[in-house]
Amino acid sequence: MSDYEILDERFAKLIIGHARLERLWTGSRWAEGPVYVPAARHLLWSDIPNDRLLRYVEDDGSVSVFQTPCGFHNGHTLDAQGRVIACEHGGRRISRLDPDGVWRALATQFEGKRLNSPNDVVVKSDGSIWFTDPTYGIDGYYEGAFAESEIGAAFVYRLDPETGETTAVVRDRVRPNGLAFSPDETILYVADTGETHVKDTPRAIHTYAVGADGVTLAEGRLFATCDKGFFDGFRVDWRGNIWSSSADSVRAYAPDGTLIGRIPIPELVSNVCFGGPRRNRLYITAQTSLYSIYLNTHAAGWTPA
Ligand code: MG
Numbered sequence: 001m002s003d004y005e006i007l008d009e010r011f012a013k014l015i016i017g018h019a020r021l022e023r024l025w026t027g028s029r030w031a032e033g034p035v036y037v038p039a040a041r042h043l044l045w046s047d048i049p050n051d052r053l054l055r056y057v058e059d060d061g062s063v064s065v066f067q068t069p070c071g072f073h074n075g076h077t078l079d080a081q082g083r084v085i086a087c088e089h090g091g092r093r094i095s096r097l098d099p100d101g102v103w104r105a106l107a108t109q110f111e112g113k114r115l116n117s118p119n120d121v122v123v124k125s126d127g128s129i130w131f132t133d134p135t136y137g138i139d140g141y142y143e144g145a146f147a148e149s150e151i152g153a154a155f156v157y158r159l160d161p162e163t164g165e166t167t168a169v170v171r172d173r174v175r176p177n178g179l180a181f182s183p184d185e186t187i188l189y190v191a192d193t194g195e196t197h198v199k200d201t202p203r204a205i206h207t208y209a210v211g212a213d214g215v216t217l218a219e220g221r222l223f224a225t226c227d228k229g230f231f232d233g234f235r236v237d238w239r240g241n242i243w244s245s246s247a248d249s250v251r252a253y254a255p256d257g258t259l260i261g262r263i264p265i266p267e268l269v270s271n272v273c274f275g276g277p278r279r280n281r282l283y284i285t286a287q288t289s290l291y292s293i294y295l296n297t298h299a300a301g302w303t304p305a
Contacts, residue, residue: 003293004263010254011261014241019294021263024056025063030143031285032233033120035076035084036275043275044084045285046073048143051090056283056290058276063290071103072137072144075120075178075233075271085129087118089137089144094118094129094159107131107159107166113150115157117143120178120233120271124185125301126214127161132190134175135197156190158215169217170208174201178233178271182255183240183300186210188217191231191244205231205244205253223257233271235282237297243282245269250284263293274299 003021006012028047031054036043043056044066052068071090079085084097085106092115094107106129109115117137122130134154137144156170156179170176174194181188188208194201203226209218224231229247236242240255249262250272267287275281275292279299284291 004261005249006261008254008258008260010241010258011252014237014252014295014297015261015263016294016296021265021291021293024061024290024292025054026289028054028288028290030270031287031290032270033073033075033087034271034273034275034283034285034290035078036273036279036283037078037082037084038277039082041277043273043283043290044076045283045290046070046076048072048074048089054290074118074137074143075131077121077123079123079129080125080127085121085123087121087131089117092117092137092144092147094121094131106164107157110151110155110157110166110168116149116151116154119176122179122181124181124214128215129159129161130156130169130179130181130188131159132156132176132179134177134193136175154194156188169215170220172220173206174198178205178231178245180234180236180242181210181300182236183238185214189223189234189236189242190220191234193230193232195230203227203230205234205242224253224259226251229268232269233285235272235274236300237274237295238300238302239297240300241297243272245271245284245286250282265291274302278302278304 029049033046053066055066075087095103138147155168178191206220234244242253279302
């Protein structure tokens with residue numbers, strides 16, 4: 001299997017021709033939610049059906065169980081202080097890992113109703129926490145516990161860091177899933193995996209222009225559609241390219257929406273994140289395994305010290 005499929009010359013500049021895809025570990029049921037913790041030089045990720053968090057240590061390549069049970073975590077990210085923020089299917093909440101080792105709830109409900117099962121999360125530079133809330137963690141007992149949705153819909157929310165209030169900012173998606181901001185935070189990207197529940201829902205990433213207030217979103221617009229499986233989680237590099245999951249590969253999209261290249265992966269890809277001291281190592285969670293590959297680009301938001 002070739003390590004790359006170059007569809008556009010722009011992609012050739014983003015890869016390192018002799019850098020190979022590495023399978024770092026295997027043994028999960030469904031790997032998701034990777035987050036790189038620079039202070040520890042480790043990567044944490046979720047093995048949702050096994051209700052555990054796994055840890056890959058960059059220094060020696062070891063993998064161990066970070067926490068189990070953990071409450072069926074899915075997506076993770078870091079806040080500006082370097083604390084891990086989690087989406088919990090089991091607790092149906094957004095939580096933060098504080099320095100004392102305790103996960104503390106940040107968001108549990110919307111308008112008095114319990115959240116469905118937060119799936120993916122991103123922190124904006126103003127400290128606000130944006131997350132998606134589809135039903136995958138309450139649809140059955142594989143990735144959480146069955147429950148009827150109290151909200152009766154799946155929205156994208158913004159948690160205000162000052163007031164602690166949770167507001168619905170995107171209401172027009174079927175099952176919003178991965179999300180990320182453009183490097184200048186003028187665009188919010190949201191993946192919709194709603195075809196799992198509503199036939200013919202486009203397997204797509206949509207863009208929402210962020211208003212001058214940093215809060216209000218314009219109407220969603222189609223950015224890209226996926227012809228193999230779903231866009232689940234994705235990340236944005238410093239030049240604004242989108243690196244997304246799909247059934248057969250990591251797909252790279254230019255900011256104009258053009259599919260510029262693919263990195264074939266031998267398992268279903270769920271999510272990616274940038275790691276390494278220079279954030280130029282793409283970590284890839286895919287079904288039973290953790291993969292990585294070095295790129296000639298790095299994460300948005302990171303600048304050399
Ligand atoms: Mg997801």
